Amino acid sequence: VSDGHPVTILIIEDDIDVREVYREVLEDAGYRAVVAANGKTALDWLRAAPGLPAAIVLDVMMPVMNGHEFRAEIAKDEALRGIPVIVVTAHREETGIECVAQLYKPVSLDDLLSTVARACASVRTGGA
Amino acid sequence: MKAEPLEPAGATFVADPSETLDRVAPTREAPTVDILLVDDRPEDLAALAHVLGGVGCQTIMAASGAEGLCRALEQDFAVIVLDVDMPGIDGFEVAALLRRRPRTAHTPIIFVANDDATAGAIHRAYAVGAVDLLPKPVEPDVLRAKVATFVDLFRMDQRIRQQAEALLATERRMRELEVAEIKLANERRYRNLADAIPQIVWTAAPDGEVTFFNQRWVAYTGTSLALATAPSSWLDAVHPDERASCRTRWQEALGTGDAFEIECRLRAADGSHRWHLCRATPERNRSGEIVGWLGTHTDFDDLARAREETQAARRRSELLAEASKVMLSTLDQIEALERLSRVITDTLADACVIDAIDPDDEEAPLREPAVAAHRDPAKTEALDAWWRGRVGVRGALPRALRDGTAQLLRELDDAALARLGDRSGGRGVPEELGLRAAIVVPIRGVAGTLGAITLFASRAHGYDLADLAVAEDLGRRAGAALDNARLYARAERAVRARDEFLSIASHELRTPLSALMLQLGGLERTLQPSEERSARKTAAALRHTYRLAKLVDSLLDVSRLAQGRLTLNVEECDLGDLVREVTDRLGEHARHAGCSFAVVAAPDVRGPWDRLRVEQVVTNLLGNALKYGAGHPIEIAVAADGGFATMTVRDHGIGIAADDLRRIFGRFERAAPTRHYGGLGLGLYIAREIVHAHGGTIRASSSPGEGAVFTVELPRAAAPARAERAS
Numbered sequence: 001v002s003d004g005h006p007v008t009i010l011i012i013e014d015d016i017d018v019r020e021v022y023r024e025v026l027e028d029a030g031y032r033a034v035v036a037a038n039g040k041t042a043l044d045w046l047r048a049a050p051g052l053p054a055a056i057v058l059d060v061m062m063p064v065m066n067g068h069e070f071r072a073e074i075a076k077d078e079a080l081r082g083i084p085v086i087v088v089t090a091h092r093e094e095t096g097i098e099c100v101a102q103l104y105k106p107v108s109l110d111d112l113l114s115t116v117a118r119a120c121a122s123v124r125t126g127g128a
Numbered sequence: 129m130k131a132e133p134l135e136p137a138g139a140t141f142v143a144d145p146s147e148t149l150d151r152v153a154p155t156r157e158a159p160t161v162d163i164l165l166v167d168d169r170p171e172d173l174a175a176l177a178h179v180l181g182g183v184g185c186q187t188i189m190a191a192s193g194a195e196g197l198c199r200a201l202e203q204d205f206a207v208i209v210l211d212v213d214m215p216g217i218d219g220f221e222v223a224a225l226l227r228r229r230p231r232t233a234h235t236p237i238i239f240v241a242n243d244d245a246t247a248g249a250i251h252r253a254y255a256v257g258a259v260d261l262l263p264k265p266v267e268p269d270v271l272r273a274k275v276a277t278f279v280d281l282f283r284m285d286q287r288i289r290q291q292a293e294a295l296l297a298t299e300r301r302m303r304e305l306e307v308a309e310i311k312l313a314n315e316r317r318y319r320n321l322a323d324a325i326p327q328i329v330w331t332a333a334p335d336g337e338v339t340f341f342n343q344r345w346v347a348y349t350g351t352s353l354a355l356a357t358a359p360s361s362w363l364d365a366v367h368p369d370e371r372a373s374c375r376t377r378w379q380e381a382l383g384t385g386d387a388f389e390i391e392c393r394l395r396a397a398d399g400s401h402r403w404h405l406c407r408a409t410p411e412r413n414r415s416g417e418i419v420g421w422l423g424t425h426t427d428f429d430d431l432a433r434a435r436e437e438t439q440a441a442r443r444r445s446e447l448l449a450e451a452s453k454v455m456l457s458t459l460d461q462i463e464a465l466e467r468l469s470r471v472i473t474d475t476l477a478d479a480c481v482i483d484a485i486d487p488d489d490e491e492a493p494l495r496e497p498a499v500a501a502h503r504d505p506a507k508t509e510a511l512d513a514w515w516r517g518r519v520g521v522r523g524a525l526p527r528a529l530r531d532g533t534a535q536l537l538r539e540l541d542d543a544a545l546a547r548l549g550d551r552s553g554g555r556g557v558p559e560e561l562g563l564r565a566a567i568v569v570p571i572r573g574v575a576g577t578l579g580a581i582t583l584f585a586s587r588a589h590g591y592d593l594a595d596l597a598v599a600e601d602l603g604r605r606a607g608a609a610l611d612n613a614r615l616y617a618r619a620e621r622a623v624r625a626r627d628e629f630l631s632i633a634s635h636e637l638r639t640p641l642s643a644l645m646l647q648l649g650g651l652e653r654t655l656q657p658s659e660e661r662s663a664r665k666t667a668a669a670l671r672h673t674y675r676l677a678k679l680v681d682s683l684l685d686v687s688r689l690a691q692g693r694l695t696l697n698v699e700e701c702d703l704g705d706l707v708r709e710v711t712d713r714l715g716e717h718a719r720h721a722g723c724s725f726a727v728v729a730a731p732d733v734r735g736p737w738d739r740l741r742v743e744q745v746v747t748n749l750l751g752n753a754l755k756y757g758a759g760h761p762i763e764i765a766v767a768a769d770g771g772f773a774t775m776t777v778r779d780h781g782i783g784i785a786a787d788d789l790r791r792i793f794g795r796f797e798r799a800a801p802t803r804h805y806g807g808l809g810l811g812l813y814i815a816r817e818i819v820h821a822h823g824g825t826i827r828a829s830s831s832p833g834e835g836a837v838f839t840v841e842l843p844r845a846a847a848p849a850r851a852e853r854a855s
Binding site: 015018021024025028105106108110 | 634635638639640643644645646647648652653654677695697
């Protein structure tokens, strides 16, 4: 995807099938995928990880820590708040979660990849 | 001169005066006959008296004309002997004066005149009414004979007069007797008549004191006639409730003399009371004074009862109609019962409690009471507390609840209270609340007893069987209303449950759909150009997945629309561009269906709309056209028309029957038979809801076999009033 180093995408999704499909299609597209079953696990990983992901694909309804709570937590963290978040929801309404894009289930591969690519690009152009 | 007493004489005169008196005039004395002699010369006067001494009369003498006139005015004379030549008033003048007076107008006058009386004097004498003129010196026999004739005439005249008087007196007496008899007969007829008619008849003196009662009164009241005529005793028979007003009105009538009329109940011999119309009219004499009163009492009890029955029946049916009306005006069970309780306490009861069972409420099926109401609102709370505080549910209420038996508790004594389930003992609270009689009726619904209504009256024996029947009817109506409300609540719950299920199901379906779609997408990308067959199959699988996703979307949209949760993300859109995007996307689909799209769009038809939702409308309409108009071209036109943007979609398919046009926009509706055309029947419903949410309209026109035209109008400026409906 970019200059030899794979770009990391953090996937937070409680449904294991969906989670693994995300990982597969993103890895097929050349990304490095890190997966978490809920917001809490993802937050722990983020705080311990040596490098930050280029974007986060976030499910809304999850056990332990849901999408809303996770987004609120990283917003409090200076280091994490700049990471672009893509919200994926089964509902058709606005979730109200601060994000760069919102995708509605079922998500097509084209939509997922183009949205992730735009999110990564926004960081690179906006963050540089 | 003093006259000598005369002997009775003359054959014409009755010999025995006493006999005569007895026969003709028993109360009068024998008449004496007097003769008046008038002469200025005493010797002549004496001679006349002497001559007439033998005719059996008394002679009265006057020495001048003036004295003669005086005597003649004092008494009646059989004859007057009058001297012509007298100083002062002469004989002619005296005679003329005597003729003018009624008493003496017809008294015979015999003149005596000097021998030298002229023929003129004689004429004059007859002219003034003399019967004779005798020359002086008077021939005694002639004078005596003439006077005797007039005396006899006088006596006969007197006898005739007395007989006439006697006759008159007899006639008068007989007439009086006749009148008395007639009066008596009248009185008898009057009483017979009074006794013959079915009414009570009485008469009263001007002061109101009763003077007569007919037999009907005696028979009705069972009183003896002697007692019946005690003063004003008809008032004593009047029912105590009406007696005071009766007495007042009767006294008023006696005072004013106006006719009296009142309706009152009269006590019969057996102690019962019957309604009577009481009337009394004054009887007046010729000068208008009241001489008495004639009164009647007419029994109209049967009529009154029929009238009461009719009124009661009308009140009952009005009450039942009102109860039904107020209960059916709400679909909330408790609200319906509260309204019913208000109607009941306005009419049939002083207080009422309604216990209700809601079989659908598993946690608290029995509400005891569901509603309590007292005519005096200040007592409602105490009534509610007393009912709640009863020890358990026993007696009449559970009986009503269990076997649907109605109860009439005529008096709320301890036993009755126990039957109501009040084991607290003591009648304190019910007494304070003024509850003295009760009715308990079940509320029966289709599936069984739904509760009970307990009505309270503030009077012991305040309820009868008629009231019980009304209350039972109320119970049935309340049952119908509760059934209605419960069925509605059930239907509402079912609809809500369905919508919730649709919402949850579609959410749950989306997650695996997402995985499937991504997986297929990934697979499609990894295929090599040589694997054409697999690529075709993967593409088909993806298409099916998209279709599945659309169906799930429709289900979710329906539940969202049903719950009024559709939100619009409004932005400026161009309707022509939007239509072209959809036709492009459906191009392949159209080719498969053998259709072609012909779009005629005016430039710049823009408005503030939710792009995705309007696309959904266009997609649904085109999808519909492809489905029912397969094999024919489809024409789409976009234009601006005043404040609205208009889009028409015309197909040339099977068309829609007139009856179906009205319902095709309903949920799960379709005009075409299901076995030929698939789909959930939601497309047009969703399209209509979206268009309405934008403040627009959608309509269809068609004839079977000639295709259909759908027209959508969307406002070109924001119409918040209609859009709010969806938020």
